[in-house]
Amino acid sequence: MQNDTVFDQAEIIAFLADPSTYGGGVANVERIDTHASVVFLAGARAFKLKRAVRYPFLDYSTLELRRHYCEREVAINRRTAPALYEGVVPVVLGQDGRLALGGTGTAVDYLVTMQRFDDAGLFSHLAETGGLDVDLIVQAVDEVIALHSAAEVVQPGEPSGGGAAGLYPTIANNAAELTAYSDLFGADRVADYTAAVEVAFARATDLLDRRAATGFVRHCHGDLHLANICLFEGRPTLFDAIEFSEAFACIDTLYDFAFLLMDLDVRGLGPLANRAFNRYMARNSDGAASIAGVAALPLFMSVRAAIRAIVSALTAAKLDQCAAAAARDTARDYLSAARRYLEPSRPRLMAVGGASGTGKSAVALALAPDIGGSPGALVLRTDEIRKQLAGLRDTETLPPSAYTAEHHAAVYQEMQARAAASLAAGRSCILDAVHGRPAERLQARQVAERYGAAFTGVWLEASEERLFERVTSRQNDPSDAGAEVVRRQLAAGFGAIDWLRVDADQPLDRVVGAIRGAKS
Template sequence: MTSDHVVADQEPVFRLLADPATHGLAGEVARIDTHGAAVFLAGADVYKVKRAVRFDFMDLSTLEKRHAACRRELELNRPAAPGIYLGLVPVTRREGALHLGGEGEVVEWTVHMRRFDETATLDRIADRDGLTPALLDDLARAVLAFHERAERHVETDSPAALARVAAGVVAGLRETPRLFAPQRVAAFERALSVLLERLDPLLAQRARTGEVRRCHGDLHLRNVALIDGAPVLFDALEFDEALATIDRLYDLAFLLMDLGLRGRADAANRVLNRYLAACGDAPPYDGLAALPLFLALRAGIRAQVTAAALAHRAPAERAAGEEEALAYLAYAERALAPEPARLVAVGGLSGTGKSTLAAGLASAIGPLPGAVHLRSDVERKRLAGVGEFDRLPPGAYTMDATVAVYAALRERAGAVLAAGHGVVVDAVHQKEDERDAIEAVARAHDASFTGIWLEAPVETLAGRVEARRADASDATAEVVRQQAARAAGSLDWMRIDASGTPDEVLARVRAAMGLPAPKP
């Protein structure tokens, strides 16, 4: 790999690591090259060498710096991926020859890893349409676990750091005026500037309260692997502490943006919701106000980097690269486009499919990557201090308990709206005062409101709840019949036939709300 940024010849080291004899193998050693590393896949082992390069954003120009970067990579990644990161192994010179490990003069350092199935990274799984709801839920929890372990940095000047990132993105986009029209970049710069100024107090406050942490820093699908059935984060950014000492929602935004650009708005929304839900009693709803900025910066960086790499692509591949870069910029612009806060309430008896509909609607409501989905069944379990799928005794369904659940839903919905984000609340909402109260939350935050009432034959609903498995709802067929015996009072919400498949019901609601059909 030739580059103006290369400062030393590492080819002898690369030849050593690419030689099967070095590893006692008969078969070939596979090699993967990036701008910052050369990776050698040798049987069950992987050896990663930092490239001797100097960029504005990454300086690995000396052996000492590369050794420090290798140590930091091990330190950052071992807690999340102990089965992958095994240690550091030097390349040494003895009697004029290079060796992997052993005594002698150290001429290079490698990160030694256990090899895993290269087709099991989540970008490859996404290409195979394998991102199941269960996998996305596990992914969200894995990211939160990483963030919970991460060191807090309350001293960080988050607004200034993000302003520098924004300035770098704009400067990078301006380097390719043939692809990114100057007036388009100027408009993007203005939008970033306005948002940065408005968010300055919030970003500073989030840093003071521990939301700025030493995060992963490079959290996209290619850096998560499915190992033994669980998503494992690896390859955290190790060469620049400042680039990875960031708001945790800025870290998450890379993953959300990656999913969105792959046409999986539903997956991005689910990961966001599962991440917030896993936070328990203290979800970072205030940070939703900054999510448009975070998404725009992540996509803008990718647009800049993709454009800068065009010169190194084969001519036949450049058109696809240009299209990719433009798609990133378009996503960044969309993230910054004003989108009013909106509250959608979904009501109906148990078994009408409220939660399925709400989850299906969420990605189309409010700013990217869509609305926060609040569910009464999940709130009830949280307030009771049990797991989402744990069954509660009848005593947990008293009138007082239900009043507390609805109050918690309204409080959380208000917090989301206060951040300028969208929210979908699903609960039975059978009483007029419950429906009036949730609509009042929208009015209090100057947000638009849509109420949806789902209805279907009672026996249809009874059959559905009896067929449920691994669901937060504890409703039974008898509960459905009890609900049906109670009057709902005056209903001015949008009434929707909930019979049929979930996709059919979702299509009816989207049409009634004037939402465009989702892209295939």
């Protein structure tokens, strides 16, 4: 990609790279380069200079534009990181002809100033070093949910990248940019990808427009990959949201979230991508209506991967030979992922049943990453659905009146409706429920048959001692079932079981291995 550089910032960059610029206590300055900015890490603070460049998607080419977008960046990112973003400071040219940070003189550029955080707390670094775990991902997803819930809804007619008309320019631009890099990616691979993404987009247009019309297009983050999440003051913090384009930031919430899922997946962290996906859907779902949106997820993840392929190619052009070669390899990997996400796969419905305490939820979550296309299967848990229908948080306890036969039937009906929506959207799913009655087990199979999905029924069995041990040791869990509930379940019996029966007294990995072996 060519850019139109209209202001020489070499002197400013040299000034910002000099430790003496920042006064005493700064012995060295670290520099981070991207295609659109240069970040200088000096002491306890970071200073971000926007490059004087113009791209088809970004224009920082004038001093006034850079000032405007510095101020915009601070305002937008204070939604999620108010303590991290300090403000904007000008680089001024004094009467003595010397540059200074702030003070009197003529402003020649502007910087976003931030509190510095430990690079080891970047989620991208944690992913590379094995430090990224389920707890951190769950906390980060909760931050995303909070942002999306509070984000301003884009109204019809307002500039945005939502709906079919809003997303297509990105797809078209990706095609043009990938074609421009045919020497890097290979002309045949680029042509194959662009044809496939056009087909996927055509299938999704009505869905994209429905989501735009029903409030799913909001002012989101816009650049939600792992390098833009850090640990700051002890919690995952989203930063570096896009400020320069409504088309990139005012988008479908699931398209925003797809960037995080794609990044985890490409890094080989599929299980964490699946946990992120299921946390987002469980905590940010209004039932079958929002689940229908996952039909667009393969397209969203593919477009995100294509964007990263282009950005990696752009970045390679600004790096030394060794680093550039690595960036080009990364770009090719992203394009491979972009194409893989568009491969169709037959959805599967798996139902995991058994008495309370058999470990159904742990088994379901362990199996989900490997069922269906990335990021894996949607897990539908009756314990969570029951709390949602009652308007309670997962860990709040329901009164006994919420466990009548009528409420029980309503919960199973809702679970099956969500499963139907998932399968209709092409997404595999797992039903995590006791399924204690033959009719409930039959209904699960019938949902799969209705949508032409493969079906697997798994029945977990464990000793009474193990069941009681597990239900009484639960903490912060959506299930309200205790020892008395287990006793009632066992006394009532479960009828004839024609599902795959698995000994759940075994360690989790052996239970999961037995199911995978039988399923294959």
